[in-house]
Amino acid sequence: MIRILQLEFLKLKHYKAFWIILGLFVVFYFALGFFTKRVIDWFLEENMEQLGQFANMGIPLFDFVDIWQNLAYLTFVFKWILAFVVIISICLEFSNKTIRQNIIDGLSRREFMFSKLIMILALALLAGLLLLLLGLFLGLLYSQVKSPDFILMNMEFIPAYILEIFSFLCLAMLFAFIIRRTGFAIIIFIFYTAMFEPIGAAIMQYEYKIANWYLPMRAINNLIHVPFQKYAFMEVQDYVAWVDVLVVFGWTGIFLLLSYWILKTRNL
């Protein structure tokens, strides 16, 4: 276990592109948090007349209790950056053929996949940590209420967020194992996760009235529901539903089994 962790770290430690992309991720992450507040304040000021009462109240985007779900939803865009990191680091092993030499040297295919899984877990935990830090920071800065009870309330969105990222990155790993070429894998991954499935799901839902909560991207995105309609007094799911968690666990299991099966049956 520690050996596999060390192995992955040795591979990534001096790989500049990895750290640059990861650095960009952290910078964007915090930047989004800060700019969102600015942009909303500016928007409210500009539209004082039309929005009247809202503007006076301000939108309590970063108030505790709400902040965890709001931030977790807002920063969901960044999971693609992490997915690129995963795809690049796996496809590089195929294009350099280093996976081949790893296996020849006496690593098992399962250990190889496990080493990538450890990286994915580390990235998901990093994202969770950033969410925690950003939430605490923005919350303590802007929230009306700052008592520990309120801070801790709704914090289950952080583990849910970690699960969301973890599952999404496992899907990215599956694409990398199937396609093996960095450019192709990234393009097809974006195409599937951001276009093909969302559009397909929309058609299913609005044209044919077929439920589609079980599709992989829908399931992953469903973990944390869009919170913002509540500021227009609409009902939203402001908790993490167990059934959503189970569906995502199911998909994650499928991604991992498929990844392993592909790695096992293909020639390297």
Place this chain on the structure above:
Amino acid sequence: MILETQGLTKRFGRITAVDSLDLEVRQGQVYGLLGPNGSGKTTTLGMILGVTNKTGGSYSWFEKGEDYRLRKQVGAILEHPIFYPYLSAMQNLRITALIKEIEKPDYAHALKMVGLYERRNDRFSTYSLGMKQRLAIASSMLSDPGVLIFDEPTNGLDPQGIAEIRNIILEIRGMGKTILLASHLLDEVQKVCTHFAVLRNGKRIFAGEVDAVLNKKNRIEIGCADLEKAKHILSNDQRVLHIEHANGYLVTEVDPLLTTQEINRIMMDQGVILSHLVFKRSNLEEQFLAILKESDD
């Protein structure tokens, strides 16, 4: 027994790349796997090293089976040297040591052996092909394995690079290690190996000792005034296997027991004075072509 394969088979669709291959490599042998390009050498090595999934048959390392952990006691390079291009030689060797679970890796010794110690902190991508190949040998030697596998180790190298690699392999042979060497170069196998097998279209068409094959038949060229009489004398000797005329000489294939002195003496006794008597050590290339020809028939 270091390595044994039984009926090892690999099919890619309709093509059979390796066809029920039986091999036996024993402790201390330098085993040449000889065959033209596309004869299934690399596919065979890929299967016994776990990167190519076999279609049928079995292999066994150290009489213990196919477990991936057994590969940690094998040093192997398949085709090109493969390393992380953005890492230095040292960093790459650390990865090898970690995978092979080497307790106290002696990086300096391995790097000095192949003459790369001075360049150990340079990135792999800055190396020449010869240096890359040498680093691959250093990496395969790092765990001090009992058996090494080299696949076309001199492919694409300049004459100096070829000489360097051959010397390193001979040095490794001198350490008493078992070596499995795949090559399409007969000359290479002849110079380095003790045993060899010939592959063609995925089938083993020959296996044996290099020395036995080399010494099975010697060729002796004979010239004299009366070739027919000499031919008559020789054809009565059981140690002479074959006689033919070529370029005004008699070209004979003889048992290694029949030496040139012996022939000279026999001829003298019969009153034939030889003007030309040349011993030609048979080389593997001719044997190889003969083996290929036999398999065609």
